Each structure stands twice: as structure tokens, then as C-alpha cells.
Amino acid sequence: MRRIFLIIGIICFAYTVWHVAMSRSITVRLEPVGYELTYSMAWGLGMKERLTLRKFGAFWPTQSSEWIEIWKKPYNSGMVVYVSDDGDTYYFGTGYRLHFFQPGEGVYSTPCDKGNIPKRTPLARRLSFFGADAADEDIDPGAPRLFEYVPANKPGGAVPSSPPPSRYYAGLRYLGKFGLVATSEGRGNELRFVAAGTSVEPRLGLQFSCG
Numbered sequence: 001m002r003r004i005f006l007i008i009g010i011i012c013f014a015y016t017v018w019h020v021a022m023s024r025s026i027t028v029r030l031e032p033v034g035y036e037l038t039y040s041m042a043w044g045l046g047m048k049e050r051l052t053l054r055k056f057g058a059f060w061p062t063q064s065s066e067w068i069e070i071w072k073k074p075y076n077s078g079m080v081v082y083v084s085d086d087g088d089t090y091y092f093g094t095g096y097r098l099h100f101f102q103p104g105e106g107v108y109s110t111p112c113d114k115g116n117i118p119k120r121t122p123l124a125r126r127l128s129f130f131g132a133d134a135a136d137e138d139i140d141p142g143a144p145r146l147f148e149y150v151p152a153n154k155p156g157g158a159v160p161s162s163p164p165p166s167r168y169y170a171g172l173r174y175l176g177k178f179g180l181v182a183t184s185e186g187r188g189n190e191l192r193f194v195a196a197g198t199s200v201e202p203r204l205g206l207q208f209s210c211g
Contacts, residue, residue, distance in 0.1 A: 026178060026191040028159050032087055033103035035062070039079050039178035041191060047073035051092055053101060053108065063108035068096050076147045078179040080205035082118075082172040083163070091118065091172065093206040095146055112210040117169075124168040127204060136203065143167075143203040149182035149189075154199050156192040163196050174201045 025040035038052045038061075047070045052061040070077050082091040092099035097110045098117060127136050136143075163173040176195040183189050 024189070024191045026156070026193050028176075028193050029056075030090070030103070030159060031161070033090075035103055037081070037090075037092075039191060039193070041077060041180065042067070046070070047077070049077055049079070049094065051079060051094075051099060062106070063101065065097070065099060065110065068094060071096075075149075078146050078148070078150075078177060078202075080146060080177045080202055081159070081175040082166060082169065082206070083175060085165075085171050085173060091169075091206060093146065093208065095208055097210060098206055098208045114208070114210070117206055117208075118172055119170040121166070121168055121170050124204060127168075140203060142200070144200055146177070146202040146205045148179070148202070150177070150179040150192050150194055150199075152182050154192070154194045157195040157198055159193075160195050160197055164201075167201055168204055169206060177202060177205070 023040065023042040025038050027036050027038040029036055034056045036054045036056065038054070040050045040052070042048050042050075048067040049070055050067045051065050053063040054061045076095060078094070080093045082093075083089070084091075088102060088104060090101040090103070092101070097112075099108070099110050100116070101108045123140065126139050157176075159175050163175050166172040166174045174196045176193055177199065178191060178193050181190040181192050
């Protein structure tokens with residue numbers, strides 16, 4: 001019996017070590033509304049990502065998405081963060097889902113209706129939503145896509161207190177992007193949050209497939 005417990009203990013310990021080694025997370029503070037936002041990524045047979053929200057001082061997450069399987073791993077990972085001009089609603093875009101968070105009501109949701117995408121600016125209306133990269137580059141040269149590694153020379157930072165207006169979505173301000181840092185390690189890379197002002201707003205980061 002003692003041997004059985006020993007074997008079970010070894011298996012549990014090995015799983016815990018493996019899980020820690022194959023997962024990463026990064027947290028930023030949404031100061032005006034008293035929440036922490038965490039973006040997590042986990043490697044296993046595949047690769048998946050998740051966001052969680054926690055009130056300052058709380059022991060457990062207040063809101064959380066499910067784990068989202070990443071297609072064409074690990075390249076299609078990352079999450080952009082926006083807030084409405086009035087500060088009432090936060091938008092988190094992963095390409096797979098559009099996440100809404102209203103801290104005043106404590107409401108978090110991920111509706112699958114593309115009609116919920118915020119109103120586009122004139123620049124965004126000129127861009128293709130179907131991957132016509134050559135045409136988009138002519139209209140909006142140099143803008144990164146959501147699904148790109150964070151350059152290793154881009155410093156991480158906090159959510160800016162005075163974020164700039166979005167170039168693509170009317171009535172929103174761009175806060176920054178979570179992403180996998182470009183290194184030679186591949187699986188298990190560092191995650192980083194690069195704030196607006198440190199890097200360029202990804203092109204059409206709130207578009208999603210909901211597939």
C-alpha cells in the first residue's frame with residue numbers, strides 16, 4: 001500500500017512539474033476599475049489560451065474564459081485589449097472570440113454574433129476582412145497583424161493611463177497586446193504585454209471567426 005501511495009505521489013509531482021514547465025501567464029492591472037487581467041497559454045499535445053479577470057485582493061478569478069484551442073499552433077496566438085471611450089466596456093480580441101467585460105455590472109460575455117464588433121473607422125472600412133494582405137498593406141502600410149510574435153526588443157509594460165484612440169474601431173481606445181515573445185525556444189516562450197505607445201496597434205484585432 002505504501003508503494004502505491006509513493007507511486008501516486010511521484011506521478012502527481014511529475015505532472016505538476018510538467019504543467020508548470022509547459023504553461024505561461026502574464027498579468028496587468030486595469031487600475032480604473034479595480035481588476036487584474038491575466039492572459040495564459042498552455043502547451044500539451046496541442047496549444048491553448050485563456051483570459052481571466054480578478055478583482056484586486058480576491059483569491060480566485062472573478063471571471064474566466066474557457067481554454068481556447070489555438071489553430072496552426074503556436075503562431076495564431078495573442079490577445080488585444082481595448083476600452084470604450086467612457087470606460088464602461090473592455091474588449092479582448094483573440095481572433096477566435098470577441099470578449100466583452102463591463103466591470104461596473106461585473107458582466108463578462110463572448111457572444112458569437114459578428115454584429116457585436118464595434119463600429120469601424122473609415123480606415124478599417126477600406127480594409128479587407130478576408131486576408132487580402134497585399135491590398136491591405138497598400139492602404140495601411142506597416143501595421144502588424146494580431147497573430148505575430150512580440151519582437152524580443154519590445155519592452156513589456158503596464159496598461160497606459162491615457163491610451164490613444166483606436167485606428168480601426170470608433171469609440172474605442174487601444175490599450176495594448178499580449179503575445180508570445182519571438183525567441184529560439186518555440187514551445188514555452190515568454191509571454192509579454194506590450195502597451196500602446198510601445199508598439200503599433202494590430203490591424204483589425206477584434207475580427208473573429210468564432211469557429
